[in-house]
Amino acid sequence: MSASAPPRPATASDLPAQLTLIATKRYRVGIIGLGYVGIPLALTACKAGFPVVGFDIDAQRVAQINRGESFIKHIPTEAISAAIKEERFRATTNFDELRDVDAIIIAVPTPLTKHREPDLSYVENTARTIAPRLRKGHLVVLESTTWPGTTDEIMRPIFEQTGLKSGKDFYLAFSPEREDPGNPDFGTSTIPKVVGGDGPDALALANAVYGALVVKTVPVSSSATAEAVKLTENIFRAVNIALVNELKVIYGKMGIDIWEVIDAAKTKPFGFMPFYPGPGLGGHCIPIDPFYLTWKAREFDVTARFIELAGEINTAMPHWVVDRVAEALDRRQGRGLNGARVLVMGIAYKKNIEDTRESPALKLIELLEERGATADYHDPYVPELPRTRKHGSLAGRASVPLTAEIVARYDAVLIATDHEAVDYPALVEAAQLVIDTRNACARAGITHSKIIKA
Structure with missing residues (x-):
């Protein structure tokens, strides 16, 4: 029909x-x-x-x-x-x-x-x-x-x-x-x-x-129950991602690799579910949905402290990552972010798609530029940045080509999204400094002193 x-x-x-x-x-x-x-x-x-x-x-x-x-x-x-x-x-x-x-x-x-x-x-x-x-x-x-x-x-x-x-x-x-x-x-x-x-x-x-x-x-039993199911699913993810993001910061101070810890912990056949840290939350659901419940909870005189704290931790991650970029530039090149050129690798909110909604990479670019850096991006799925509600000033920017000559011009490469289409060995070889927020280099089998995990 x-x-x-x-x-x-x-x-x-x-x-x-x-x-x-x-x-x-x-x-x-x-x-x-x-x-x-x-x-x-x-x-x-x-x-x-x-x-x-x-x-x-x-x-x-x-x-x-x-x-x-x-x-x-x-x-x-x-x-x-x-x-x-x-x-x-x-x-x-x-x-x-x-x-x-x-x-x-x-x-x-x-x-x-x-x-x-x-x-x-x-x-x-x-x-x-x-x-x-x-x-x-x-x-x-x-x-x-x-x-x-x-x-x-x-x-x-x-x-x-x-x-x-x-x-x-x-x-x-x-x-x-x-x-x-x-x-x-x-x-x-x-x-x-x-x-x-x-x-x-x-x-x-x-x-x-x-x-x-x-x-x-x-x-x-009801529409309200079905609505609560979806919020619960996404709050569960947001809270656990906040947990591993906080552990990333703590273990990083101790010289411990959070990704190695998670990979070992997930071998336990019960009582543990792996979640992974990153530069912040992206997508239309996880960064947003928890706040729908915290807002509604106030109507019942309830403060959703645990959920709000998780939101604060995840929202702070782009700031923490930019601090790591500045610190790495200072230690490796004797310079700060002001005047530095940074190439952000990946602008989509997660790998292998073109969706930029709520992508932390957009916030990273803004924070880098607020501190005096010049920030460009490369993304094989996003040739040009669309207009977004929060980051309208970035609309129209184009993805730069990914060649060894172009990569070498940047003081640092910041991996924000771990697209599988990227040749990470070639990227690391060409780059002066790599800050990896997704453990992409280690998963590609690359170890090098110029790689900093963040």
Whole structure:
């Protein structure tokens, strides 16, 4: 069936009929937000046999998708073009077409304000866009990470202002995204999906939809519980990364290699899970999500001290790394950062992808330049820096070529992202000084006095 199939009315009273539509792959899926979450989900639904319409306010992105082109490196162009050609998927900026789909899945950003408070403007604006187009029988699912209660306290009132009632006229649910861009072992369809609904019917319908898309669903008692699950997953990672970052600083003072310690500790078959230090946290989830809970906790007169401390440690890491660069230049070359030339290796927030959201490398460049250094970058996945909310002044900067002659011109090379496409032996040979925040050189089997771990 084409993604542009004509309207087919459905009502909240015909739950068995809707379950039949899902079972027979005639259920139409609409996805709002065609980014790192929305596109993989759309392709997964198409592969499962459902007609999918993607909605986005970015007309250029919509046109690119409809041409069958991918703008995300780890998502093959062939996957999008095949879905488009077979008329299983198309994108649009016309939100009036929401009336024609059966499920509306929301995958929009949930960033922080400059005061580190939740910014739900994307979610609220999307809900207000949906509301005048909401009809009986619609299933609306939020996937964006947020504080527990958002679905019930923010979205439901907006929808019910239309006169329709959740659980009676439409279904409302929350199912947190679990995307890990660039992960070769897990994709959308192979990751279990947590599902919480506003009432048993909403849970049953949302669970049936996702059950047709992914390897396993994990139903929970409420949308708030599902929202808490996602925060817990990311807070767990943020806290443990803060722990090893703090241990890195302590052991470094003692002359002990934190990476060697972790590699030895992880041989214990129980009671230990390896996490690794770095120059700071990046990506849309880990640096942001913990603060959604610390903010919400204040409503209940609770201070999330442990989580906030972890945030402070991780936020301080770029400053600590820049101090190590300055110290290394002073000891090895008898100079400080002022007037130094530094090449930052890798600008994406993690290896082998082009995503720069919340990347600590951007903060590193700003801190280096604040202290008088000239900072350039090389990244095989990011030829030019995009505009970001926090680091707009860096937009438009281009990746410098990586040749021995160019590397030799810099006083120091700072490895911020450990892309596997980089020839680290050649890099170390050409560089005057290497500050490695990712243990990339050691993993490549390189030992040299010019390498400093940070």
